[in-house]
Amino acid sequence: MSQEMKIRYGDVEDAVSKMEAAADAFETTLAKDVASGNExxxxxxxxxxxxxxxxxxxxxxxxxxxxxxxxxxxxxxxKEVDQDISSSIKSR
Known part of the structure; x- marks a missing residue:
């Protein structure tokens, strides 16, 4: 079960930034009191x-x-776990 997992950290962080920007731009306000005074x-x-x-x-x-x-x-x-494992392997 030795499958390698590769993560492109920069790509993930860029995608999250784009999603956050889209969420911030998402307008949630709608018209208030449509036809006010109408019963x-x-x-x-x-x-x-x-x-x-x-x-x-x-x-x-x-x-x-x-x-x-x-x-x-x-x-x-x-990232931290990857660096820790890398350091551990290098120190052997």
Whole structure:
């Protein structure tokens, strides 16, 4: 079971940076009070749905940022383990 795993750290970090930039650019705000003053049930429901969509969008951005941070931390840990193993092998 000796399969080699190669990670291109720079490529992973670049991809995470691009995802973070896209998440930051993702606009979660929607129109507030569509047709304000209108008493139609449809308008009320649209406003409720817009509020829910805005909350979901913000939650999505937060989850994406957390996942990106997790990936960066994992990559850093892999780098450290790789360096430790390399140093151990060289010192023999």
């Amino acid at each position: 139609l049930d449809v308008v009320t429901k649209l406003n409720e749905i817009n509020n829910l969509l805005e909350e979901i969008g913000q939650t999505y951005k937060n989850v994406l940022k957390d996942n990106n941070q997790s990936v960066l931390k994992t990559i850093q840990n892999l």
